[in-house]
Amino acid sequence: MGMRKVAVVGAGMTKFVRRAQETGKELSWEAVRMALDSCEMTIDNIEAVCMGTAPDAFDGLHMKAEYLSDGAGAWLKPYMRSYVGGGTGIFAPIQGWYHVASGLFDTCLVVCEEKMSSFYPHAQAAFLTIFDHTTERALKPNLLWIFALEMNRYMHTYGVRKEDIARVSVLHKRNAADHPCALLGEPDITVEDVLNSEVLAWPVQRYDVSPVSDGAVAIILAAEHVARRITDKPVWIEGVGWCLDTAYWTNRDLCYPRYVEVAARMAYEMAGITEPRKQIDIAEPYDPFDYKALHHLEGLQLADRGQAVQLYIDGTAARTGNMPVCPSGGLLGVGNPIAAAGLMKIAELFWQLRGEAGARQVPGNPRRGVAQAWGDLMQVGTVVVMGR
Amino acid sequence: MTLLERDPNAPVSWKGTLPVTSRYTFGLAGERFFRAIKDEGRILGTRCPECDITYVPATLFCEQCMAELTEWVDAGEIGEVHTYTLLFEDMDGNRLSQPEIIAFVRLGDGGLVHRLGEVEPDELYIGMNVEPVFKPAAERTGSILDILYFRPVD
Numbered sequence: 001m002g003m004r005k006v007a008v009v010g011a012g013m014t015k016f017v018r019r020a021q022e023t024g025k026e027l028s029w030e031a032v033r034m035a036l037d038s039c040e041m042t043i044d045n046i047e048a049v050c051m052g053t054a055p056d057a058f059d060g061l062h063m064k065a066e067y068l069s070d071g072a073g074a075w076l077k078p079y080m081r082s083y084v085g086g087g088t089g090i091f092a093p094i095q096g097w098y099h100v101a102s103g104l105f106d107t108c109l110v111v112c113e114e115k116m117s118s119f120y121p122h123a124q125a126a127f128l129t130i131f132d133h134t135t136e137r138a139l140k141p142n143l144l145w146i147f148a149l150e151m152n153r154y155m156h157t158y159g160v161r162k163e164d165i166a167r168v169s170v171l172h173k174r175n176a177a178d179h180p181c182a183l184l185g186e187p188d189i190t191v192e193d194v195l196n197s198e199v200l201a202w203p204v205q206r207y208d209v210s211p212v213s214d215g216a217v218a219i220i221l222a223a224e225h226v227a228r229r230i231t232d233k234p235v236w237i238e239g240v241g242w243c244l245d246t247a248y249w250t251n252r253d254l255c256y257p258r259y260v261e262v263a264a265r266m267a268y269e270m271a272g273i274t275e276p277r278k279q280i281d282i283a284e285p286y287d288p289f290d291y292k293a294l295h296h297l298e299g300l301q302l303a304d305r306g307q308a309v310q311l312y313i314d315g316t317a318a319r320t321g322n323m324p325v326c327p328s329g330g331l332l333g334v335g336n337p338i339a340a341a342g343l344m345k346i347a348e349l350f351w352q353l354r355g356e357a358g359a360r361q362v363p364g365n366p367r368r369g370v371a372q373a374w375g376d377l378m379q380v381g382t383v384v385v386m387g388r
Numbered sequence: 389m390t391l392l393e394r395d396p397n398a399p400v401s402w403k404g405t406l407p408v409t410s411r412y413t414f415g416l417a418g419e420r421f422f423r424a425i426k427d428e429g430r431i432l433g434t435r436c437p438e439c440d441i442t443y444v445p446a447t448l449f450c451e452q453c454m455a456e457l458t459e460w461v462d463a464g465e466i467g468e469v470h471t472y473t474l475l476f477e478d479m480d481g482n483r484l485s486q487p488e489i490i491a492f493v494r495l496g497d498g499g500l501v502h503r504l505g506e507v508e509p510d511e512l513y514i515g516m517n518v519e520p521v522f523k524p525a526a527e528r529t530g531s532i533l534d535i536l537y538f539r540p541v542d
Binding site for chain 1: 404406407408409410411412413414415416417418419447448449451452453454456
């Protein structure tokens with residue numbers, strides 16, 4: 001394809017918290033500072049900056065990426081924001097990747113930030129106006145409705161039990177207990193805790209959902225010849241893919257995310273992956289809701305339709321299993337500052353594949369992982385395959 | 389058809405809103421910057437010794453080298469009018485009885501956009517030295533409006 005090889009060479013991440021005192025600029029700066037320090041680079045070594053951040057409404061500032069630019073290290077540099085809703089955190093590194101793969105830049109800093117606590121009284125309200133003003137908004141729908149409807153259809157179609165779906169939340173929140181940046185790590189949580197949590201919109205309960213959060217993540221990308229000078233452990237971006245399904249969610253297959261499948265197949269083809277279940281060592285599917293992780297594992301071709309929950313039942317998804325899922329703790333455990341949460345998954349694969357994940361380290365020297373996010377009007381799939 | 393009459397062929401429509409309410413934090417640097425205004429009537433900056441820049445308002449980091457800034461300095465009591473404008477109309481287009489003077493006041497290597505007072509438009513010039521006039525200490529809330537305006541220094 002004439003593309004250059006691109007590696008992740010550094011990563012940094014703030015704590016994910018419910019309400020940060022830091023401004024969005026300060027959160028961004030903190031993540032950038034850590035990413036630069038992690039690979040002993042200075043901002044002068046960075047040729048371009050990509051910023052991923054979700055609706056302006058969250059931070060309460062229109063043109064928020066431009067406002068964040070000084071914190072993102074973009075002073076007098078080519079700078080560009082990308083935004084595909086919840087999929088942003090995996091799309092921003094794709095954008096950074098083509099900045100470098102194309103040959104235009106040798107290094108690119110990718111920053112994702114979200115400060116959802118600014119939205120008052122709750123970030124959920126930012127989503128009240130994403131619905132069609134003529135056919136839907138009169139009913140005052142919110143996102144929980146949509147996910148409850150989708151989850152119910154998924155459970156019905158495949159006969160997946162709620163108590164099994166709850167295992168996803170349990171595993172991810174337990175994994176997050178080992179993440180120093182996590183908001184909701186809970187080492188002792190049980191399926192009963194999930195099933196006994198407050199019902200929000202049946203079948204969605206409190207512990208089925210990830211928390212709104214504030215935070216930022218940054219990674220540094222470099223072309224091969226630069227990456228090899230910076231580190232002896234580059235983690236390559238082996239494949240990328242993205243895809244948008246129909247804008248109208250009732251025209252979509254609610255039981256199967258085709259938008260993820262198309263994006264995954266694009267990324268797998270680029271990465272030379274023909275048997276993902278054998279060739280992927282770690283999966284970081286997007287998990288804002290527990291059933292969504294299952295949905296996405298199926299879209300990623302890592303489980304048959306309706307069967308992803310078996311990975312949790314038989315232990316495959318555990319950190320010590322054959323294909324650990326969300327060893328980071330995912331959005332359910334680490335937190336969900338939208339764009340930053342997606343890039344957190346890229347950072348997690350970077351640390352895991354370098355053997356630097358500390359207490360979260362997946363055993364057996366994993367060599368390849370896939371990260372995925374989902375968003376826009378519930379219709380975008382974004383996928384990145386990384387390997388060493 | 390008069391200007392205020394609707395086009396009778398316009399499609400039927402109804403009104404909706406995009407309601408947004410935000411609450412903002414001052415941030416780590418902002419907490420200290422606004423506390424100094426509120427408690428001490430002082431305008432603070434932070435210095436990057438590496439880049440030789442004094443940021444006003446104070447920031448947590450240098451945007452040019454991304455270093456953390458820990459050296460806090462008083463931006464001084466006198467700033468310089470870097471540029472100004474005279475506002476003759478309000479937001480709704482109504483003529484003001486007196487033009488309002490808005491200036492960018494240079495402090496350190498940055499500065500503040502604020503109002504000027506105790507000065508007539510025809511006395512104004514770029515390069516004029518000005519000083520902040522604060523609200524009485526008891527009335528300050530930690531807002532940029534704790535500074536009422538800047539006025540010329542004799």
